[in-house]
Amino acid sequence: MTHTIALTAPATWNSARVDAAHTGERTLDQFLKSVERRALRMAELATSNRDEALDLVQDAMFGFVRHYAAKPAGEWAPLFYRVLDSRLNDWHRRRNVRSRWLAVWTHNADDDDERDEIAQAPDSNDPGPLLRLAGDEAGQALNAALARLPLRQRQAFLLRVWEGFDVAATASTMRCSEGSVKTHLSRALAALRHELEDHA
Amino acid sequence: MKTSSMNTSGLPQWTDQAKQLLDESARNLDAAALSRLNRARQAALAQRAPRRRAAWLFLPAGFAGACALLLAVDVWHARRPQTAALPAPPAAAVAGNALNSADLDMIASGDDMEMMQDLDFYAWLDAQDQGNSG
Numbered sequence: 645m646t647h648t649i650a651l652t653a654p655a656t657w658n659s660a661r662v663d664a665a666h667t668g669e670r671t672l673d674q675f676l677k678s679v680e681r682r683a684l685r686m687a688e689l690a691t692s693n694r695d696e697a698l699d700l701v702q703d704a705m706f707g708f709v710r711h712y713a714a715k716p717a718g719e720w721a722p723l724f725y726r727v728l729d730s731r732l733n734d735w736h737r738r739r740n741v742r743s744r745w746l747a748v749w750t751h752n753a754d755d756d757d758e759r760d761e762i763a764q765a766p767d768s769n770d771p772g773p774l775l776r777l778a779g780d781e782a783g784q785a786l787n788a789a790l791a792r793l794p795l796r797q798r799q800a801f802l803l804r805v806w807e808g809f810d811v812a813a814t815a816s817t818m819r820c821s822e823g824s825v826k827t828h829l830s831r832a833l834a835a836l837r838h839e840l841e842d843h844a
Numbered sequence: 845m846k847t848s849s850m851n852t853s854g855l856p857q858w859t860d861q862a863k864q865l866l867d868e869s870a871r872n873l874d875a876a877a878l879s880r881l882n883r884a885r886q887a888a889l890a891q892r893a894p895r896r897r898a899a900w901l902f903l904p905a906g907f908a909g910a911c912a913l914l915l916a917v918d919v920w921h922a923r924r925p926q927t928a929a930l931p932a933p934p935a936a937a938v939a940g941n942a943l944n945s946a947d948l949d950m951i952a953s954g955d956d957m958e959m960m961q962d963l964d965f966y967a968w969l970d971a972q973d974q975g976n977s978g
Contacts, residue, residue: 673889680881681870694877702884709888783865805859806866833856 672713675720676705683728686802689790690732700735704728722809726817729799736795789839793832796820800828801836 683704687697704727712723790798796818803814804825814829815822849857873881 669889669892672892673885676885676888680885681873681878682866684873684877684881685866685870698877698880698884701881702887705884705888706891709892713892782861783869786862786865787869802866804853805855806863808853833859836862837856837858 668713671717672709675717675724676708679721679724680705682806683724686728686799687732689787689798689802690795691735692791696735700731701728704731707731721807722813722817725803725807725809726819729818732795732799785840786836789836792839793835796824797828797832797835800825801832804829 680701683701684697687700688694691697691700704724707727707730708720708724712720712727715723790801793801799818800814803809803817804811809817811822811825815825818825818828851857851860
């Protein structure tokens with residue numbers, strides 16, 4: 645009887661461990677599957693280049709799996725976007741250094757302080773800038789407007805509006821204060837509205 | 845006073861449409877991009893999997909190796925010829941066999957080697973001398 649217990653106990657434990665590992669891997673796979681498309685679109689908006697965007701998303705996946713896969717699944721989304729945000733910042737910094745060396749200065753308003761983005765609050769009856777655009781045109785206009793936003797403003801907009809993160813989660817993901825998130829978002833909304841209204 | 849119509853998240857209403865457009869753009873990614881995303885995901889997951897699989901593989905392999913080593917040592921011990929303990933040599937023989945420092949000096953010096961080779965002759969000569977004198 646004692647032998648039976650001694651032999652079966654580790655087998656049960658191993659089986660449980662293997663099952664848990666497989667379940668964990670499946671959960672991780674499903675999580676990555678659920679965020680990869682949006683991550684690619686975010687990276688694409690930041691780089692305007694599909695290949696570079698794919699490389700950045702792959703880097704983010706590697707970094708996330710290496711550092712945060714052991715964390716509870718409920719914390720994965722902000723952590724994944726934190727890794728992606730970090731990769732996008734690095735990419736942005738490298739591009740700026742390259743641009744400086746090439747002495748090409750483009751006034752693409754990467755400095756948040758360059759724009760005076762005092763939000764012009766619309767009338768409550770205003771349907772908004774996108775409704776005046778139809779179908780594909782609206783999508784293209786939004787893409788173009790988002791691509792022109794400074795990185796931090798765009799990230800604040802995408803994380804708050806698209807991912808649905810609250811201000812605190814967005815601040816944690818972007819590693820900045822909640823006040824900064826509010827400022828970035830306010831400027832992003834004003835700039836997008838302005839761009840889209842011009843387009844319409 | 846101008847006020848913006850807000851959604852439940854406290855964001856302007858038009859951002860709901862922006863969200864829909866972004867969702868649509870993510871849904872409509874082409875097959876090539878999806879394929880690369882799939883490969884990237886698999887590669888990211890693979891970097892984690894081998895470490896754990898290797899640990900599971902090495903555990904029984906290590907145990908089997910240790911058992912084989914123990915078995916080999918046991919078999920080698922069992923087959924080794926059992927030699928009886930030699931009796932202790934008598935104390936006199938030990939004393940006689942022991943080389944003193946004078947012997948070592950003699951062996952070390954090459955000059956006396958000829959004399960050592962004719963040791964029997966010198967012993968006989970010594971005995972003759974003692975006989976003659978006695």
